[in-house]
Amino acid sequence: MRASAAVTVGLGATAAVAVAALVTTAGDNPVGAALSMAVPAEYKKLIEDAGNTCPEVSPNLLAALLTQESGFNPDAKSPVGAQGIAQFMPSTWETHGIDGNGDGKRDVSDPADAIPSASKYLCTIAEDVKDVPGNKQNNMLAAYNAGSGAVRKYGGVPPYKETQNYVRSISALANQSSGGKSATTKQAATAINTAKAMIGMPYSWGGGNADGPSKGTCCSPRGRSGASITGFDCSGLSLYAYAKAGINLPRTAAQQYAASEPVKPGKVRPGDLVFYGDSATNIHHVGIYVGGGWMIDAPRPGTKVRYSPLDSMTDLYAVTRPVSRNSKEI
Numbered sequence: 001m002r003a004s005a006a007v008t009v010g011l012g013a014t015a016a017v018a019v020a021a022l023v024t025t026a027g028d029n030p031v032g033a034a035l036s037m038a039v040p041a042e043y044k045k046l047i048e049d050a051g052n053t054c055p056e057v058s059p060n061l062l063a064a065l066l067t068q069e070s071g072f073n074p075d076a077k078s079p080v081g082a083q084g085i086a087q088f089m090p091s092t093w094e095t096h097g098i099d100g101n102g103d104g105k106r107d108v109s110d111p112a113d114a115i116p117s118a119s120k121y122l123c124t125i126a127e128d129v130k131d132v133p134g135n136k137q138n139n140m141l142a143a144y145n146a147g148s149g150a151v152r153k154y155g156g157v158p159p160y161k162e163t164q165n166y167v168r169s170i171s172a173l174a175n176q177s178s179g180g181k182s183a184t185t186k187q188a189a190t191a192i193n194t195a196k197a198m199i200g201m202p203y204s205w206g207g208g209n210a211d212g213p214s215k216g217t218c219c220s221p222r223g224r225s226g227a228s229i230t231g232f233d234c235s236g237l238s239l240y241a242y243a244k245a246g247i248n249l250p251r252t253a254a255q256q257y258a259a260s261e262p263v264k265p266g267k268v269r270p271g272d273l274v275f276y277g278d279s280a281t282n283i284h285h286v287g288i289y290v291g292g293g294w295m296i297d298a299p300r301p302g303t304k305v306r307y308s309p310l311d312s313m314t315d316l317y318a319v320t321r322p323v324s325r326n327s328k329e330i
Helices: 011-028 041-050 059-070 092-098 111-129 138-147 147-153 163-173 186-198 236-242 253-258
Strands: 273-277 283-291 294-298 306-309 316-321
Touching: 041 059, 041 111, 041 306, 059 111, 059 138, 059 253, 059 316, 092 163, 111 138, 138 147, 138 163, 138 316, 186 236, 186 294, 236 253, 236 283, 236 294, 253 273, 253 316
Parallel strands: none
Antiparallel strands: 273 283, 273 316, 283 294, 294 306
16 A cells, blocks of 8 residues: 555655554554443553453553553653553552463553553452542542542542643543544535644644643653743644644554554645654654644754654654544543
8 A cells, every 4th residue: 555645745755654554554443342432452451451350440541541651652751750551650560560461471562561550450449449539439549649648638529720631631532432533524524724823833842732722841851841832842832833723642652542543545635734754652753744744743842833744754654543432521
């Protein structure tokens, strides 16, 4: 199979071949009956098996948590020391990590251990906060993020903005309907026009949300901070553009890839999202395709939102289409 001409215009030969192969791979990863959200194929069975450990945990909820925590990256490390695909702190892993694959080791970087450990830990937390008023699943997620003590102290999800957003994001992603509809051409046009209006806006690491440009956070892999810069990073821009089109996307590029619908060769159109990385678990950039081999993106610290050729990065991984889904609000 070859990539659509609409994608390959302006691409170097290596990138064009990569698009043809990788978009086909993405399109061949069907969602099973137990999951209504896309997950990397290598983790699908692990999540389906571990996602039935207790009544409060489902495969979708577990997949949504892993999307939020690491974007399915088994090598993820946070600034505060959390590790692996489920972002266990070392002390928590020491207590709750299990040898999920029976190889005699408990390895936080091995998804075969970390995914069932995350489910077991969620079930332990659910039992710990079972007498707290309110939605049991929300309380469990809040405890995973902020600790059981905080949930018991406040009688439910604590009044921490980070924790409240964490619970809301995972619940919305986990509860999305499998009958979601791909973005229409009208929605795609709205997203493109919204992104065009932001051309020239500064890049801000962690910047941008559904309401528009915002100050970001610290720090990028190279230590750049967006805390004093109002603007967008790559996924903040796509999130904002599609929010204006009535589609809610998760926050990070890896999460947006997991929550979108892969586009097959010959079907790519303006408004689709273009992702860069060497695997589904290691996506580092997203842009909004506008046609003719170009996208609108927020490339990196020190730049501004702009038009970029698709071959401006050599590791073009896949093209997806945002999906409008029915979600239950918490």
